[in-house]
Amino acid sequence: MNVKWMGLVLILFLSTNALGQGLFEEAEKSKDKEKAFELNGYLRSTFYLGKVPEENNGELKSGYGEFSLKLKARKKSFGSAFAEVRFRNGHEFNNQISELNLREAYVSAYLGRFDFKLGHQIVVWGRADGINPTDNITPKNMLNRSPDEDDKRVANFLLRALYNAQPVRFEFIWVPVFKPSVVPTDLIEFPPGIILGDPVYPDASLENSAFAAKLNLELAAFDGSLSYFDGHNPFPGISPSPPPPGPPVPGLTISLESYRMRVFGADFSTTVAGSFGLRGEVAYAKPFGDYAISAHIPNPDLRYVFGMDKEFSGNFSIILQYIGKYVYDFVPIVEPSDPADIPAYELELKNRIITSQQYKTSHSFSFRLGWNLLH
Known part of the structure; x- marks a missing residue:
C-alpha cells in the first residue's frame, strides 16, 4: 500500500447533550424516573496531515466536520428504541465528501x-x-x-x-x-x-x-x-x-x-x-x-x-x-x-x-x- 499518512495533529471535539428531556407527561412528573425520550449527540472536527507518496511534500489526508444525533425512546420496562444518524462533510482521499449515515437503528424488548x-x-x-x-x-x-x-x-x-x-x-x-x-x-x-x-x-x-x-x-x-x-x-x-x-x-x-x-x-x-x-x-x-x-x-x-x-x-x-x-x-x-x-x-x-x-x-x-x- 503506497498511501501513507501520519497521525492526527489536531482534534476539536465537543460533546453536547443537546436535548435530554422527556416528552411524555408521565416522564415529566418526576426527575427520578427514567426519561421516556432522550435526544443528544456531538459535534466534532478532525484533520490528518501526511506525506505525498513518492514526494517530499505534505498534504491534507483528511479533514472534515461531523455531527451526530442520537435518539432513544423507552416505554417503561417493556422495551426501547435507539437510532443514531451522522452527517460528515469535508475532504478525504483527494475528494470532497458529504455523507449522511444511519449508524444504528434497532428496537429492544424486555421479557x-x-x-x-x-x-x-x-x-x-x-x-x-x-x-x-x-x-x-x-x-x-x-x-x-x-x-x-x-x-x-x-x-x-x-x-x-x-x-x-x-x-x-x-x-x-x-x-x-x-x-x-x-x-x-x-x-x-x-x-x-x-x-x-x-x-x-x-x-x-x-x-x-x-x-x-x-x-x-x-x-x-x-x-x-x-x-x-x-x-x-x-x-x-x-x-x-x-x-x-x-x-x-x-x-x-x-x-x-x-x-x-x-x-x-x-x-x-x-x-x-x-x-x-x-x-x-x-x-x-x-x-x-x-x-x-x-x-x-x-x-x-x-x-x-x-x-x-x-x-x-x-x-x-x-x-x-x-x-x-x-x-x-x-x-x-x-x-x-x-x-x-x-x-x-x-x-x-x-x-x-x-x-x-x-x-x-x-x-x-x-x-x-x-x-x-x-x-
Whole structure:
C-alpha cells in the first residue's frame, strides 16, 4: 500500500447533550424516573496531515466536520428504541465528501430475564484493546479516519437475544444477511496484468446466515466469557475469477470473495494490586473449504492478546499489550522464476498480508497513552 499518512495533529471535539428531556407527561412528573425520550449527540472536527507518496511534500489526508444525533425512546420496562444518524462533510482521499449515515437503528424488548434486540446494530465482542480476535459479528470500514477506533465499526441487520441470570449472561446472535467490511482495494498495488472484478459474496439464503453464542461471567473482580461464531468472515479474501464479458483480456482477473469459518474464543479482564488491570483474549479460527488450493481461504490460526492497563491521577492512563498469532499447516511461499506464475504468486502474497499470515508465528506489541482533557 503506497498511501501513507501520519497521525492526527489536531482534534476539536465537543460533546453536547443537546436535548435530554422527556416528552411524555408521565416522564415529566418526576426527575427520578427514567426519561421516556432522550435526544443528544456531538459535534466534532478532525484533520490528518501526511506525506505525498513518492514526494517530499505534505498534504491534507483528511479533514472534515461531523455531527451526530442520537435518539432513544423507552416505554417503561417493556422495551426501547435507539437510532443514531451522522452527517460528515469535508475532504478525504483527494475528494470532497458529504455523507449522511444511519449508524444504528434497532428496537429492544424486555421479557423477564430475556432481552431481544432487532435491527441495524453494531456488536462488539472482546476485552482486549483495539485488537479483538473474538470480534467477528459485524464488519468494519478500514478506510475510516477518526480519532475514535470505534468509528470503523459498521452496523448490520441482526437479531440479538440475551438471557440474564447474574452473574451469568447468555447471548445468542443471528445475522441473516452477509455484509462485508470495506477493504481498501483501490489503495493496494497490483502488478500489471491483474484486473479487479466484481466481488463474490453469499446471497440472502438462510443457509448463508451467521450464528454466534456467548457465555459471560461477570463478577466484582473478574469478567470473562466463552464464545462461538459460525458464519462468513466480514473480511473477504482475494480469489481468481472468470474474466469479464467481452473480448479476451490478457492477465488475471481477481475478485473479493468471502469464506465461511468457525471461531472458538475466550476473554477475561480483572484487576490486581488494587489498580493494575489485566486483560486477555484468545481465538481459534477454522475456515470451511480447502485452504490448500483456494487462494482466498486462509489457514486455521490461533490468535491471542494479553495486556495490562493502569490509570493515574490527572486523568492519565496507559495500556500495554502483546499480540501473537500461530498459523497451522504453514507453508512459506517462494517467488517463482517463471514470469507466467507471478500473478498467482502476487495473489497469494496479498491474501497473506490481508490475513496477517506471512509467517508461521508473529509477535507484536501495542502501547496506548491516554489523557482525558474534558472530564
